[in-house]
Amino acid sequence: MRSFGTNATHTGGSAIKAPRTAVLARPARDRRAPAIEVRHLAFTYPGDPPRPALDDVSLEVASGELVAVIGANGTGKSTLLKLVGGLLEARSGEVAVLGRAVREPDARVGFVFQEPRLLPWRTTLENVAFPLELAGRPRPERDGRARDLLALVGAADVGGLRPHQLSGGTRQRAAIARALALDPGILLLDEPFSALDALTRERFNVVLQSIWRSTQTTILLVTHSIPEAIFLADRVLVLAGRPGRVVTEVPIRLPRPRTLADQDATMVSEAASRIRAALGAPPDPARPAGEVM
Ligand SMILES: Nc1ncnc2c1ncn2[C@@H]1O[C@H](COP(=O)(O)OP(=O)(O)OP(=O)(O)O)[C@@H](O)[C@H]1O
Numbered sequence: 375m376r377s378f379g380t381n382a383t384h385t386g387g388s389a390i391k392a393p394r395t396a397v398l399a400r401p402a403r404d405r406r407a408p409a410i411e412v413r414h415l416a417f418t419y420p421g422d423p424p425r426p427a428l429d430d431v432s433l434e435v436a437s438g439e440l441v442a443v444i445g446a447n448g449t450g451k452s453t454l455l456k457l458v459g460g461l462l463e464a465r466s467g468e469v470a471v472l473g474r475a476v477r478e479p480d481a482r483v484g485f486v487f488q489e490p491r492l493l494p495w496r497t498t499l500e501n502v503a504f505p506l507e508l509a510g511r512p513r514p515e516r517d518g519r520a521r522d523l524l525a526l527v528g529a530a531d532v533g534g535l536r537p538h539q540l541s542g543g544t545r546q547r548a549a550i551a552r553a554l555a556l557d558p559g560i561l562l563l564d565e566p567f568s569a570l571d572a573l574t575r576e577r578f579n580v581v582l583q584s585i586w587r588s589t590q591t592t593i594l595l596v597t598h599s600i601p602e603a604i605f606l607a608d609r610v611l612v613l614a615g616r617p618g619r620v621v622t623e624v625p626i627r628l629p630r631p632r633t634l635a636d637q638d639a640t641m642v643s644e645a646a647s648r649i650r651a652a653l654g655a656p657p658d659p660a661r662p663a664g665e666v667m
């Protein structure tokens with residue numbers, strides 16, 4: 375579908391800095407090797423009638439790349455992520471992550487859902503530390519790492535609070551921190567910011583870009599927001615149809631780090647038009663190019 379690694383650039387500083395901590399530092403990943411490979415994937419939910427969700431989807435995500443998937447409701451975006459994450463079993467076609475065929479959930483793959491899914495009886499710190507507890511790590515190590523991760527997502531001060539005491543945005547930060555706990559090579563994000571207000575969401579996009587750059591994690595992000603996809607992604611894949619197929623791939627050749635204010639308006643509006651056309655949405659003549667972000 376494409377050659378690997380050509381768009382994965384991680385250079386320069388960022389508008390909102392994520393603190394770098396020793397525990398998160400690691401050597402650069404090999405950007406030539408594909409982190410995610412999907413070949414001729416089809417999926418139908420069994421039932422009466424059966425519900426076809428995906429048809430002949432092929433894609434590759436290079437190590438260190440951030441790829442966004444956008445598409446109308448019901449085009450199979452969540453199904454695709456669940457198949458890549460091993461939450462659903464691929465029966466037709468192939469799915470591999472980090473060089474291994476996917477058969478079940480893999481500790482090397484972190485998953486963030488639309489709703490944070492934190493355990494209500496645990497503190498935020500204990501929630502973030504939970505995967506480390508399941509992995510049998512000793513208490514001081516997991517508490518220290520959970521604290522570092524909360525700092526990384528900008529929620530250092532809420533470790534002692536329970537989920538119901540947090541705002542929706544902070545809960546989602548904690549969910550991202552938890553997904554990073556086992557230092558996954560891949561992060562699958564299924565509309566992680568859709569419940570947030572527009573301003574909070576924009577700030578989160580900057581934070582996510584910063585986390586991505588500092589951890590060098592490969593990210594596959596499902597979103598309904600064209601501006602969000604363009605701001606974050608190296609490439610945008612457009613899913614359309616029922617069952618869903620990849621109908622267009624739009625490379626986003628904007629320099630990094632990207633800021634919300636400083637965007638090449640022409641490039642952004644061209645990319646937005648291509649994505650909108652592939653989605654089958656009418657163009658928006660009332661919106662000046664600079665307002666796309
Ligand atoms: N557990 C399920 N059982 C049966 N059908 C399902 C199930 N989950 C999803 N589907 C169907 O599969 C298709 C794709 O669903 P999916 O949730 O992957 O779409 P999506 O692109 O994530 O949609 P949305 O934008 O609303 O989140 C839809 O027709 C949906 O009704």
Ligand SMILES: [Mg+2]
Pocket residue numbers: 451452453
């Ligand atoms: Mg979905």
